[in-house]
Amino acid sequence: MERKVRVRFAPSPTGALHLGGVRTALFNYLFAKHNGGDFLLRIEDTDQTRYVPGAEEYIIESLKWCGLTVDEGVGVGGEYGPYRQSERKDIYKKYALQLVESGHAYYSFDTAEELDALRKDCESRGETFIYNAANRGKLKNSLNLPAEEVQRLLDSEAHYVIRFKMPEHEDLKLYDIIRGEVHFNSSLLDDKVLYKSDGMPTYHLANIVDDHLMKITHVIRGEEWLPSLPLHVLLYKAFGWEDTMPEFAHLPLILKPVGNGKLSKRDGNKMGFPVFPMEFTDPATGEKWHGYKEDGYFPEAFINMLALLGWNPGTDQEIFSLQELCDLFTLDRVKKSGAKFDPEKTKWFNHKYLIAKPDEELAELVRPYLEAEGLPYDARKVARICALMKERYSFVKDLYEDCRFFFTAPTEFVEKDTKKYWKEGTRELMSELLDVLKSIDDYSFANTEKVISAWITDKQLGFGKVMNPFRVAIIGAAKGPHMFDVIEIIGKEETIRRMEKAIAAMQA
Numbered sequence: 001m002e003r004k005v006r007v008r009f010a011p012s013p014t015g016a017l018h019l020g021g022v023r024t025a026l027f028n029y030l031f032a033k034h035n036g037g038d039f040l041l042r043i044e045d046t047d048q049t050r051y052v053p054g055a056e057e058y059i060i061e062s063l064k065w066c067g068l069t070v071d072e073g074v075g076v077g078g079e080y081g082p083y084r085q086s087e088r089k090d091i092y093k094k095y096a097l098q099l100v101e102s103g104h105a106y107y108s109f110d111t112a113e114e115l116d117a118l119r120k121d122c123e124s125r126g127e128t129f130i131y132n133a134a135n136r137g138k139l140k141n142s143l144n145l146p147a148e149e150v151q152r153l154l155d156s157e158a159h160y161v162i163r164f165k166m167p168e169h170e171d172l173k174l175y176d177i178i179r180g181e182v183h184f185n186s187s188l189l190d191d192k193v194l195y196k197s198d199g200m201p202t203y204h205l206a207n208i209v210d211d212h213l214m215k216i217t218h219v220i221r222g223e224e225w226l227p228s229l230p231l232h233v234l235l236y237k238a239f240g241w242e243d244t245m246p247e248f249a250h251l252p253l254i255l256k257p258v259g260n261g262k263l264s265k266r267d268g269n270k271m272g273f274p275v276f277p278m279e280f281t282d283p284a285t286g287e288k289w290h291g292y293k294e295d296g297y298f299p300e301a302f303i304n305m306l307a308l309l310g311w312n313p314g315t316d317q318e319i320f321s322l323q324e325l326c327d328l329f330t331l332d333r334v335k336k337s338g339a340k341f342d343p344e345k346t347k348w349f350n351h352k353y354l355i356a357k358p359d360e361e362l363a364e365l366v367r368p369y370l371e372a373e374g375l376p377y378d379a380r381k382v383a384r385i386c387a388l389m390k391e392r393y394s395f396v397k398d399l400y401e402d403c404r405f406f407f408t409a410p411t412e413f414v415e416k417d418t419k420k421y422w423k424e425g426t427r428e429l430m431s432e433l434l435d436v437l438k439s440i441d442d443y444s445f446a447n448t449e450k451v452i453s454a455w456i457t458d459k460q461l462g463f464g465k466v467m468n469p470f471r472v473a474i475i476g477a478a479k480g481p482h483m484f485d486v487i488e489i490i491g492k493e494e495t496i497r498r499m500e501k502a503i504a505a506m507q508a
């Protein structure tokens with residue numbers, strides 16, 4: 001029987017969710033939705049030493065902001081809970097013991113100091129120490145110690161770990177959906193710790209047990225987990241769960257915008273772009289990180305950009321709604337080579353989403369900026385401004401800041417612009433223009449353009465000679481859209497008020 005597709009996003013709450021993590025969540029989500037399956041959120045918090053308070057909430061909030069709705073898991077619930085591994089602690093021991101019993105795992109009593117000494121000793125001879133078939137025969141574990149001694153140590157509550165017994169000299173041919181066949185030589189792999197005597201499983205054990213119990217069909221995760229694949233597959237075999245073993249897909253790395261290597265959170269700070277979906281303050285260091293949300297990105301744009309980091313639709317189309325992505329997404333269009341992150345392209349996506357927004361909706365986004373300054377909000381006026389101006393911007397904040405002059409008269413005039421455009425005689429010329437402006441009643445673009453152009457022609461003046469100082473008077477700087485648009489929007493009264501003020505203020 002075909003199993004229902006079930007995938008999980010399984011982050012460890014060790015800090016803010018990097019955009020690579022969001023991409024992993026996104027690809028899981030898209031795969032689930034494309035296949036009519038479930039998208040689970042499991043929190044892998046077995047490593048208490050790396051636990052960061054607030055990280056779990058951050059992950060949940062980030063997924064929400066991105067619109068990636070979780071079907072089952074932490075914060076949602078479901079039949080296979082609990083979904084936080086620290087709350088599943090009691091489940092894992094029995095599985096670890098099952099492997100000891102079946103001979104796939106063993107107790108190891110070596111102390112950290114002993115192992116350290118061995119490592120150093122090997123290094124001094126230019127060798128690498130691996131805890132596996134090469135060395136396990138000489139070490140303090142239940143494979144070598146007499147059974148009574150093992151029992152005595154266990155009874156005395158000595159510190160121990162349970163290790164997986166990695167087979168020797170096996171050429172493992174494994175299958176990854178994205179990479180195809182991948183080969184591993186088991187002799188190069190170590191006997192990973194599965195369980196510790198403090199009652200906590202390690203990532204490997206908890207991950208496999210939970211994927212099995214939660215009926216996960218596909219494991220889609222970052223490339224950094226590819227080296228764990230042989231152990232994971234061998235664990236499935238050891239448990240006798242091969243029939244329902246999930247398929248694996250390891251996603252390509254996200255690379256730095258310039259140079260080589262994986263995109264790190266430091267790159268963002270260095271190059272001025274966020275690597276996190278939302279702002280994050282590290283509780284340990286107080287260090288604050290930018291977020292796409294607070295920096296003014298639309299979640300749709302952020303998601304669209306992420307979708308194309310490693311996946312392509314096979315066409316030239318670049319703009320996709322989340323629904324379109326769900327419809328189109330397949331793992332066979334995910335490439336295996338790294339995907340270069342491009343902060344400029346991310347801005348471009350935001351621009352595309354900004355200009356595609358209905359003007360009324362954009363106006364609503366401008367509203368809080370006006371309100372923060374105690375300026376009145378006129379929905380129709382703001383929508384008109386958005387329609388006129390949006391082509392130029394990638395962010396609502398920039399649009400607002402550049403368009404402030406529509407809402408409030410300039411309090412100062414940019415010096416270099418006044419120097420350039422207010423010359424001898426300009427004040428007189430502007431006074432004459434003011435009379436013309438006063439005489440006009442219909443401030444529509446078409447009408448003011450007609451009347452003022454006729455006046456300019458009549459006086460045999462250059463267009464720029466009039467319009468440039470006019471612009472500086474109304475806007476405060478030599479910038480902005482067409483002046484006839486500006487005065488149509490601000491209206492007659494405000495135009496006259498600004499002109500009078502400028503004429504009084506200007507030296508020339």
Ligand code: GLU
Pocket residue numbers: 010011012044203207219220221222225
């Ligand atoms: N807890 C792992 C992580 O933080 C999950 C890896 C996996 O998906 O198996 O990425």
